[in-house]
Amino acid sequence: MLRGPEARVIALFLLAFVLHQAGIFVYGNNSSFGWFLSLMYVAVALCAVLFIKRESSQFSKHGFLLPGGAGRYVAMAVFFGFVYAFIMIFIPGAISGFDAFPGASLSWGTFLTAGSILLASIASETVFRGYVQTELEADRGFYVAAIVVSALFTLYMFPIASYWTGSLTDLIGALLPFLAESAFLCFFFKEAKTILCPVVFTATVGLLMTFTPLEALNRDYTLALSIVTYVILIPIMQSFVADVGHQDERRDDTAIVESEDQED
Amino acid sequence: MKTGTIILTASIALLCIFVALSSLPSSSGQNEAGASFVSAKYKTKVHSYTSEVWNFTIHNTNCSGNSADEAQFFLNIYLDGSLWFDEYNDTTRKTWPCSVGKTVSHVYLKDWPEAQPFKHDLRVELYWYYNGTSRLQDTLSFSTSVGVPVSLQHIIPTSYLAVYLMACALLLTYDYVASLAE
Numbered sequence A: 001m002l003r004g005p006e007a008r009v010i011a012l013f014l015l016a017f018v019l020h021q022a023g024i025f026v027y028g029n030n031s032s033f034g035w036f037l038s039l040m041y042v043a044v045a046l047c048a049v050l051f052i053k054r055e056s057s058q059f060s061k062h063g064f065l066l067p068g069g070a071g072r073y074v075a076m077a078v079f080f081g082f083v084y085a086f087i088m089i090f091i092p093g094a095i096s097g098f099d100a101f102p103g104a105s106l107s108w109g110t111f112l113t114a115g116s117i118l119l120a121s122i123a124s125e126t127v128f129r130g131y132v133q134t135e136l137e138a139d140r141g142f143y144v145a146a147i148v149v150s151a152l153f154t155l156y157m158f159p160i161a162s163y164w165t166g167s168l169t170d171l172i173g174a175l176l177p178f179l180a181e182s183a184f185l186c187f188f189f190k191e192a193k194t195i196l197c198p199v200v201f202t203a204t205v206g207l208l209m210t211f212t213p214l215e216a217l218n219r220d221y222t223l224a225l226s227i228v229t230y231v232i233l234i235p236i237m238q239s240f241v242a243d244v245g246h247q248d249e250r251r252d253d254t255a256i257v258e259s260e261d262q263e264d
Numbered sequence B: 001m002k003t004g005t006i007i008l009t010a011s012i013a014l015l016c017i018f019v020a021l022s023s024l025p026s027s028s029g030q031n032e033a034g035a036s037f038v039s040a041k042y043k044t045k046v047h048s049y050t051s052e053v054w055n056f057t058i059h060n061t062n063c064s065g066n067s068a069d070e071a072q073f074f075l076n077i078y079l080d081g082s083l084w085f086d087e088y089n090d091t092t093r094k095t096w097p098c099s100v101g102k103t104v105s106h107v108y109l110k111d112w113p114e115a116q117p118f119k120h121d122l123r124v125e126l127y128w129y130y131n132g133t134s135r136l137q138d139t140l141s142f143s144t145s146v147g148v149p150v151s152l153q154h155i156i157p158t159s160y161l162a163v164y165l166m167a168c169a170l171l172l173t174y175d176y177v178a179s180l181a182e
Helices: A005-029 A031-055 A070-096 A108-140 A142-157 A168-192 A196-211 A222-263 B003-022 B155-181
Strands: A098-100 A214-216 B035-041 B045-047 B051-060 B070-079 B082-086 B096-099 B103-111 B118-130 B133-150
Touching (some): A005 A031, A005 A108, A005 A142, A070 A214, A070 A222, A098 B155, A142 A168, A168 A196, A168 A222, A214 B155, B051 B133, B096 B103
Parallel strands (some): B035 B133, B045 B133
Antiparallel strands (some): A098 A214, B051 B103
């Protein structure tokens, strides 16, 4: 019988999984039910907040904090989102050519779609980085936490109902990019210590991939390209975050010295 | 975590699922006593160089026919507000049968000879043909974006490429300036 953090993690995961898959299933059968999918995202995020509030009441421990130099963190997350979307759209397209679709119009539906993408990012990152990774990392260390979180995140994100008839090879191929994405986000959260970065990154990627009306004609290698891109982005992201972190530490040291001077 | 909180959360979730599932039929609801669309399979994104297949499934609740309860139906399809396909007048079969309580599926093909990317609004109307008159039973609306093949040198990819590169340059500049300011 599981007890402690593992039991709470599994309970929250199952709740989030059922809500998300129900949202995907309903929306997949009827595209006018986008509001229901958004409602499920809100419910998932609220579940995570309830779990955090009941367990520790320390939201900052779970990444709900605005770090010093928050602007740089946001800019960095948006930058990596642009880099990822650029690689995924333009490299396959430059090789095989593009399919150009009409651009999004300024309509109510466009705002709803954008809102839904933002809610999806907040929901998934609140659960998987904010709660699950924090709880497991404190108990089992980062690498075990990252592996478990990535496996759970993949199960959560994958549209099981619509992929039921696919072959096993296709299934594994489709699952791997989610694992790579989750690994990147785990490292991002570990380095930045705020869920602001993973939320902004996933929202940026989602918005760009949805509203850039270009698709590569040949997308045979996009899954492999996605995995390679995330693997390459991890060390680059780490060096960027380390630079911002050092600035933060210097600012904190200066603040301490100044306060000591004032005391003297 | 208290059991009460979990039960409350699960109850709210199940209520939301129930409300959504109980209102799943996608058509317009003008079918109180006739026939209606049960499902429609179509793509929201299609290519200009391929044919699109629409598969409409219709259920006859209680539209009767002249013989053996086999009612006759046909579809009208409107493209961007104009009648594009009148099944009764444009085809030799004019109508197709569906018995009371039965469900039938019909497939329609559409080519999109577009030179530019375009978004089309479609409305499908289901008519019951009885005693020389047509009676509207149900309508269905959806949109389809038609994509055209272009190379990287075309204005559309080039402009988006420029926006992406400018955004990356601006973000890096902001990061550099912010690091100097700190």
